[in-house]
Every structure is written in structure tokens, then in C-alpha cells.
Amino acid sequence: MLSSRTLSKNLASVVRQGRSLARRNYGLPASAIGLGTDPRKDKNIQLTPLRGVNIIHDPLLSKGTAFSIAERERLSIRGLVPPRCQEMEKQLLRIKRNLDALETPLAKFVFLSALQDRNETLFYKLLINYLDELAGIIYTPTVGEACLMSHSIYRRSRGMYFSSQDRGAMSAMVHNWPHDEVDVIVVTDGSRVLGLGDLGANGMQIPIGKLSLYVAAGGIRPRSVLPVVLDVGTNNESLLHDPLYLGMGHPRLDGEEYYSFVDEWVTAVHSRWPNALIQFEDFKYPHAYNLLNKYQDKITCFNDDIQSTSAITLAGILASLKARGRSQETLNEERIICVGAGSAGVGVCEGIVDAMVAQGRVNSRDEAYSRIWMLDQHGLLGNPALNTNDPQSIVGGGERMSKLDERQKCYVKADMTDRLSLEEVVEQVKPTVILGLTGVPGVFSEKAIRTMAKYQEKPIVFPLSNPDTRAECTAEEAFKWTDGRAIFASGSPFPDVNLPNGRVGRTNQCNNSYSFPGLGLGITVSRASRVTPNMFLETAKTIADMASPQQLKEGTLFPGVHYLRDVALAVGTRVCEVAFEEGVATAVLKEGEMLSDVVEGSMFVPEYVPLVHAPNAH
Numbered sequence: 103m104l105s106s107r108t109l110s111k112n113l114a115s116v117v118r119q120g121r122s123l124a125r126r127n128y129g130l131p132a133s134a135i136g137l138g139t140d141p142r143k144d145k146n147i148q149l150t151p152l153r154g155v156n157i158i159h160d161p162l163l164s165k166g167t168a169f170s171i172a173e174r175e176r177l178s179i180r181g182l183v184p185p186r187c188q189e190m191e192k193q194l195l196r197i198k199r200n201l202d203a204l205e206t207p208l209a210k211f212v213f214l215s216a217l218q219d220r221n222e223t224l225f226y227k228l229l230i231n232y233l234d235e236l237a238g239i240i241y242t243p244t245v246g247e248a249c250l251m252s253h254s255i256y257r258r259s260r261g262m263y264f265s266s267q268d269r270g271a272m273s274a275m276v277h278n279w280p281h282d283e284v285d286v287i288v289v290t291d292g293s294r295v296l297g298l299g300d301l302g303a304n305g306m307q308i309p310i311g312k313l314s315l316y317v318a319a320g321g322i323r324p325r326s327v328l329p330v331v332l333d334v335g336t337n338n339e340s341l342l343h344d345p346l347y348l349g350m351g352h353p354r355l356d357g358e359e360y361y362s363f364v365d366e367w368v369t370a371v372h373s374r375w376p377n378a379l380i381q382f383e384d385f386k387y388p389h390a391y392n393l394l395n396k397y398q399d400k401i402t403c404f405n406d407d408i409q410s411t412s413a414i415t416l417a418g419i420l421a422s423l424k425a426r427g428r429s430q431e432t433l434n435e436e437r438i439i440c441v442g443a444g445s446a447g448v449g450v451c452e453g454i455v456d457a458m459v460a461q462g463r464v465n466s467r468d469e470a471y472s473r474i475w476m477l478d479q480h481g482l483l484g485n486p487a488l489n490t491n492d493p494q495s496i497v498g499g500g501e502r503m504s505k506l507d508e509r510q511k512c513y514v515k516a517d518m519t520d521r522l523s524l525e526e527v528v529e530q531v532k533p534t535v536i537l538g539l540t541g542v543p544g545v546f547s548e549k550a551i552r553t554m555a556k557y558q559e560k561p562i563v564f565p566l567s568n569p570d571t572r573a574e575c576t577a578e579e580a581f582k583w584t585d586g587r588a589i590f591a592s593g594s595p596f597p598d599v600n601l602p603n604g605r606v607g608r609t610n611q612c613n614n615s616y617s618f619p620g621l622g623l624g625i626t627v628s629r630a631s632r633v634t635p636n637m638f639l640e641t642a643k644t645i646a647d648m649a650s651p652q653q654l655k656e657g658t659l660f661p662g663v664h665y666l667r668d669v670a671l672a673v674g675t676r677v678c679e680v681a682f683e684e685g686v687a688t689a690v691l692k693e694g695e696m697l698s699d700v701v702e703g704s705m706f707v708p709e710y711v712p713l714v715h716a717p718n719a720h
């Protein structure tokens with residue numbers, strides 16, 4: 103049993119420890135934690151059954167030009183690579199120069215994918231070294247463009263596809279994957295890719311990008327991640343008619359057919375990798391919620407858009423309270439407008455409600471719901487019976503109400519007219535916070551934001567939709583319309599804004615990339631059997647406390663993207679603690695082992711290790 107003494111709660115020290123990671127070599131794989139030392143997993147060497155060109159062409163083993171002379175001899179690759187051994191620093195120099203010479207983000211994306219397919223160690227070294235510059239290429243916003251173009255830029259397969267033609271075969275297919283150890287699976291059905299809609303099998307770039315961050319920031323090992331697309335067809339007409347499209351050319355399965363398809367897949371992966379964490383990603387509403395409800399108590403899984411988005415958004419609001427000189431305990435006094443009533447909007451608001459309830463300053467869950475005003479594409483979720491001047495609207499509103507599900511109905515305001523426009527709601531509610539989770543650019547109108555700024559000294563403006571072309575407003579607009587007073591966070595990165603008064607309007611990226619890598623790290627290291635609501639709440643609280651008072655004063659809410667690895671270590675440690683506290687951890691810690699050390703020690707660090715040929719290794 104883990105004693106509370108061994109649980110490090112000092113986040114500052116966790117962050118400091120994170121910085122020391124760069125000095126480390128490979129850590130123990132997470133699966134070996136507490137299970138004794140496995141000689142096959144000596145962190146100083148890597149055994150491989152491969153030799154010759156098979157090593158050179160294996161992205162997990164290849165070192166390109168960096169194989170030592172002794173290794174070339176041992177592995178039968180003498181003469182198969184240029185004669186000079188070049189260490190990683192030189193390789194990085196060459197790669198970075200080539201990358202910098204490329205003009206468009208998409209060209210950089212293709213270049214980086216090719217590097218990942220050749221040499222993952224070098225890819226991750228580059229990614230970690232230049233995380234703030236490259237996250238925007240392998241992740242949002244450029245990954246959005248890559249999804250749109252995926253069938254045109256396709257070079258080589260990565261991950262696994264399970265399609266409608268694979269029904270009945272999935273339990274056999276999972277054994278086609280070459281690795282026995284899989285720690286994290288990110289799966290999408292491509293039905294709502296960022297704010298770009300249904301992109302079918304093109305959505306594969308999303309799990310790949312998420313898992314690249316799992317490795318670079320969360321320290322999960324590259325060989326134990328698995329990106330997956332469930333190709334149940336697409337309703338995207340232009341893809342259906344595109345001869346280059348690589349997915350199934352039929353409309354989406356739905357209803358019982360859809361759910362039994364997903365069930366076959368879940369059963370298959372769970373039977374091969376029972377401990378793997380499954381992250382559901384970019385599933386359309388209400389499938390996203392239905393799948394989460396179906397599986398969250400059965401396997402180790404969570405929905406990124408619903409739950410980890412909620413963690414980072416709550417972190418942003420809590421940090422903004424501090425930035426406004428208020429206690430985080432006053433969350434219940436906020437007035438929050440959420441534009442968007444889908445997976446992310448409802449998920450984020452549920453997280454806020456959970457936090458208000460946990461703080462104990464509301465008398466009921468209903469009181470917490472009353473602090474949040476939600477809009478969908480028709481406007482406010484209000485009371486159709488109050489639309490007295492417009493009988494049409496009463497009927498339409500009634501229809502809409504009947505389509506809302508139980509989760510959405512919690513936010514309906516009985517005392518306000520249904521379908522009020524955003525501008526009207528802002529005028530009536532005088533919100534402190536406005537969240538955008540619609541995937542629709544321009545939804546935060548100038549009038550709405552200016553009205554909000556009339557009543558708030560520091561309006562909290564979070565256009566969270568991705569990619570940047572789908573943001574509800576730009577950073578420049580937010581600062582312009584609030585005379586530079588906004589505290590701004592967006593889903594995709596926006597540059598800081600130079601204000602007319604000479605000050606700088608600081609932008610923040612409020613994206614689940616701040617939460618899921620650490621969640622995955624903590625869940626993996628603790629071998630948590632379930633993902634619990636508290637893990638998300640604690641993730642939010644951990645991140646909310648990471649910015650310094652000076653940063654908060656300037657409007658910075660989170661450490662920059664460059665520090666995603668430090669954030670993941672702090673979150674991972676806390677999530678691991680929660681797993682032990684709540685009794686869902688199945689890993690066994692050795693007596694006296696510090697949890698933060700175990701978490702840090704498990705994190706993958708991209709360095710070349712000597713390769714040794716061993717015919718029976720796997």
C-alpha cells in the first residue's frame with residue numbers, strides 16, 4: 103500500500119524535476135514499474151532480432167548516419183550507410199536546416215512525417231527541442247490542413263484502420279500489429295475532425311498527431327502507442343467522389359450497426375492489450391457521449407474532447423480568477439456563456455459544474471448549472487413558451503427542446519426567451535467568461551465582445567475551436583474590441599498582439615494538449631484500471647497553479663507550449679496519486695519509492711542506445 107508520505111505534492115518541485123529530464127537516458131518502460139527489473143529491458147542497450155537493411159529501415163531502431171562502427175559490424179550494416187558516423191547533434195542541424203528551408207506549414211508537415219517514418223528517435227529529439235515551433239505543425243493548426251489533404255499527401259501507412267469490411271475479423275486483425283506492448287491507443291471515426299467536419303479516414307492524422315504529443319510531452323514510448331481509425335464510411339460528399347480518397351466509399355454506418363462495429367473493435371483491442379488506455383477522439387455528438395457512457399466503467403478509457411478539454415478549460419478559468427485578483431474558490435460567482443452545445447461544449451461545462459460542486463460553494467448541482475448559459479446554432483437554450491411575439495418560434499423552439507438530450511437540458515434557462523442571439527444573451531447576462539466551442543469562425547461578434555467589455559474590467563474570452571481558421575474570433579479582434587483588456591485563450595495558437603498603448607496582449611493556448619499527455623502518463627504509470635472524474639479535476643487544478651504571479655498579471659495563464667513536458671510531468675504525477683488514492687491503480691510501488699521519481703523515470707527520452715543483435719529478442 104502506498105503511504106501518503108511517499109506522495110509528493112509539491113508541484114514546484116515536480117516541475118523542477120521535469121527540467122532534469124533532458125539529462126536522462128531511456129527510463130524504465132511504464133509496464134515494468136514495480137514489477138522488478140527485467141533484464142531484457144536494460145535501459146542502456148536495446149536487443150533486436152533485426153540486422154542489415156531491416157534495421158536501417160525500422161523507424162524505431164534506425165539511427166540514420168549515427169550507427170557506430172562497432173554497431174555497423176555487429177548488425178551487418180557496414181557499407182550500407184555513408185562512412186562517417188555522425189552523432190545526433192549533426193543530424194539535428196541538417197534536419198532543422200532542411201525544415202527551415204520549406205515554405206509552407208503543410209510542406210513542413212510532410213517533411214516531419216517522413217522523418218517520423220524513417221527515424222523516430224531523431225523525430226522526437228527535434229520535436230522536443232523545438233516543441234513551441236513544431237507543435238503547430240504536427241498538431242493544430244497544420245494537422246487540420248493535413249487531414250483535409252490526407253488522401254493527396256499520403257506516403258506511407260502508420261497506425262491501424264478497421265473498416266466496415268473488417269466486421270467479424272477484428273479480433274484476428276489486432277494481431278497484425280507488430281508490438282505486444284501498447285500503452286495508449288488514440289482512436290477516431292473521423293466524424294468531427296477539429297472544427298472541419300466529417301473527414302472520414304483522413305482523420306488518421308489526428309490520432310497520429312495526438313500520439314506524437316503523448317510521446318514528446320507525456321513521455322510514453324514511441325513503440326507503445328497505436329493510432330487507429332474506425333472507418334465506418336463518410337457523409338462527406340466531396341471525399342466520397344474523390345478518386346484519391348483512401349477510406350470506404352459509402353455513407354456512415356449509424357444506429358445499432360455503428361455501435362456493434364465499435365463494440366467489436368473495443369473487444370478486440372481489449373483482448374490483446376487489456377491494460378492499454380483508449381482515448382476516444384473527434385467522435386460526433388451524441389456518439390461521443392454514448393461511447394463514453396458505454397465503456398468508461400468497463401475499460402480504461404476517456405474521451406479527449408469531452409473530458410480533457412474540460413480539464414484545460416477549467417484550468418484556464420481558475421487561473422484567470424487569480425489573474426483577476428480573486429480566489430479560485432469563487433468559481434461559483436462566475437457568469438459563463440458557452441457558445442456550442444456539442445461534445446466539447448457540454449463536456450467543458452460539466453467539468454465546470456463538477457468543480458463548483460467540489461468547491462462546496464453551491465447548494466446543488468442545479469445552482470451550478472444556473473451559472474452557465476449555453477447556446478447552439480439557434481441561439482440560447484431558453485424557454486420557448488416565452489417567445490410570445492412569435493408563434494413560429496414557439497413551435498420551432500418546442501421541436502428543438504424535444505431534440506435536446508438530458509445533458510443539454512440541464513442548461514436550459516426557464517426564465518429566458520428561447521433562441522436569444524449571443525448579443526442579447528451577453529447584454530442580459532453580463533458574463534465574466536465567454537467560451538466558444540462551435541467550430542464556426544466569427545461567432546464571437548464585435549457587438550457581443552464589446553458589450554461584454556462594457557461590464558467587465560477583464561473579460562475572459564476563450565474562442566476554443568480548432569484549427570485557427572475556425573476560431574470564434576481572433577486574438578487581434580478580442581484585444582481590439584476590449585481595448586486590450588481581454589484575458590485571451592484559443593484552441594490553436596495565435597501570436598501575441600501589440601496594443602496601441604505599447605503593451606502586449608498576451609495570448610494563451612487552451613487546448614487539451616495541455617491535459618491528455620499528463621493524464622495518459624499518470625494512467626499508464628499507475629496502470630489505472632479506470633479513468634475517474636477526479637483525475638480531470640485534479641489535472642485542472644494542477645495546471646491552474648503553474649503560471650507565476652507575474653505571468654498572471656500579464657495575462658499569461660499557462661506555461662508556454664515549450665513546457666508541455668513539464669506540465670505533463672506535474673499532471674502525470676498528480677493523476678498517478680489520484681489513481682492510488684482512489685484505489686484504481688494496479689501498479690505496485692516499491693517501499694519508499696517516490697511517486698514523482700517513478701513517473702519521471704518512466705518518461706521516454708529520445709537518445710540513441712547501443713543496439714545488440716539477439717535472434718530471439720522481440
Ligand SMILES: NC(=O)C1=CN([C@@H]2O[C@H](COP(=O)(O)OP(=O)(O)OC[C@H]3O[C@@H](n4cnc5c(N)ncnc54)[C@H](OP(=O)(O)O)[C@@H]3O)[C@@H](O)[C@H]2O)C=CC1
Binds near residue numbers: 298478540572612615
Ligand atoms: N481547444 C480544445 O482543446 C478543443 C476544441 N474543440 C473544438 O470545439 C469545436 C466543437 O467540437 P464539438 O463540441 O465536438 O462539436 P459538435 O459538433 O459536437 O458541437 C458543435 C456545437 O456548436 C453549435 N453551433 C454550430 N454553429 C453555431 C453557431 N453559429 N452559433 C452557436 N452554436 C453553434 C452546434 O449547434 P447545433 O447542435 O445546433 O448544430 C453544436 O452544439 C471544434 O471546433 C473543436 O475543434 C474540441 C475539443 C477540444
Ligand SMILES: CC(=O)C(=O)O
Binds near residue numbers: 242296407567568614
Ligand atoms: C483539440 C481537439 O481535440 C479538437 O479540436 O478536437
Ligand SMILES: [Mg+2]
Binds near residue numbers: 383384406407
Ligand atoms: Mg479532438
